[in-house]
Amino acid sequence: MKKIFAVLMSLLITLSLAVGCSSKNNEKEVKEPVTVNVGAPDGLPAIAIAKLSQENPEVKEGYKVKYTLEATSDALSTDVMKEALDIAIVPSNMASIAYNKTSNYQIAGTVGMGSFYLVSSDKDVNGLNSSLKGKEVGNIGKGLTPDITVQALLKEQKVDSSTIKYNYSNEASDLVSLLATNKLSTGIVPEPALSGLLTKNTDLKVICGVNDTWKDVFKNENGYPQSTLIVKSSFAKENPEFVSSFIKTLDENIKYTNENPKEAGESAVKFGVNIKAPLLVKAIDRTNLKFIPIGDCKDDYTNYYNSLLSFNSKVLGGKVPDENIYYAEK
Known part of the structure; x- marks a missing residue:
């Protein structure tokens, strides 16, 4: 009897230790969400993400997006040059400067044509x-x-x-x-x-x-790219599925903005964009907000950058960027 009791106690202790280890392992498996820093300057670029900034929908499981509104393009440029942003909407010439200066940002698409x-x-x-x-x-x-x-x-x-x-x-x-x-x-x-x-x-x-x-x-279909979506290359390399999901989410949000300017204007005001909500209703048809993936608008950038270069190379960061500036979705 004593032997049976000893065996049972041994089994209980073993099971208890196994459950305890399993619990600890499960705790270790619970990972903190990856924080993704997304930025835009005040104005039309910020309107493109205003609704996202307020509702903050889950773009992909395991990620948490932090949206930042900068008052000026210069302030946004500082963030980009410090590589503090994983994704940003910037003036198209800033996309060239960021690539030429850091080699760590690529163009994922156009967010808005000339307005x-x-x-x-x-x-x-x-x-x-x-x-x-x-x-x-x-x-x-x-x-x-x-x-x-x-x-x-x-x-x-x-x-x-x-x-x-x-x-x-x-x-x-x-x-x-x-x-x-x-x-x-x-x-x-x-x-x-x-x-x-x-x-x-x-x-x-x-x-x-x-x-x-x-x-x-x-003689081109889209016009010239005024606002550009850029992604940090090192971030995109490690998180290609998130980047792909974010691009789709942004595209859908821009379509919503064009179709619902009143609601989009209210979100923009809450985000801190310097625009009166009713004004966006009047302006939306002329804003030319539209997402075009880079695969469909490379020529727009080439033509635009060459035009800028002929007047002032400094606005591009010294030169027209090479083909590696264009992000290829995995």
Whole structure:
């Protein structure tokens, strides 16, 4: 009897130890979710992820996404250069700079095509063409991409830019103020600032879109890439399935934004985007928010980057990036 009791006790102890070890092993198997840092600058790029930032849906099991809104493109650039972001929506020239300077960011696709528009109360102005000769035209960012894009269009049409008097503002809000108070009659203004401007000065008319003109002049389907989705190469290499899922989620979210501008505007305000929700409803048709995977828009980047290079190589980080800048989904 004593032997049987001893055997039973031995079995119980063994089972207890086995269960204990199993519990500890299970505890070790529970992994903390991988944190993914996603960033965008204030404005249209941030609108593309505003709803995601508020609802924070599960993109893929085992991952937690942290969305960051930066007040300026310069602040976002600092984050990218420090490689603090795994995924970001950036101005397209910044994608080139990030690749040339860090070799650790690649383009996954376009988030938005050009959203700048020529507006004027001058009846003689009929487009981004020779009708601008002798006129004073407002724009933002002398020597930067909004300026270079327009200059490239005029050059391609053999319009001498020296015959145009440019009035440059540092911010869209400054340009809007000049146009709203009739201190300027012609300007090139981005959405969503444009929609607000048109309510302040009803004499102004939208003459043409810079993106539409780019399509006509350079004979391409999409226009020029204004905002770009970049992914950190080292992160994507280790987490290809997450990146693929995020791209699909972003694409669906942009479609939702275009179809539901009122709700998207409310999400944008909650995210901290500097835009009044009702304004997005008016602006959405002209924002050109659309996700295009890089496999379908490489030529758009090549043409755009070559145009920028011919004016100012610094805006690209010194050179047109090589083919390795383009991310290939696994």
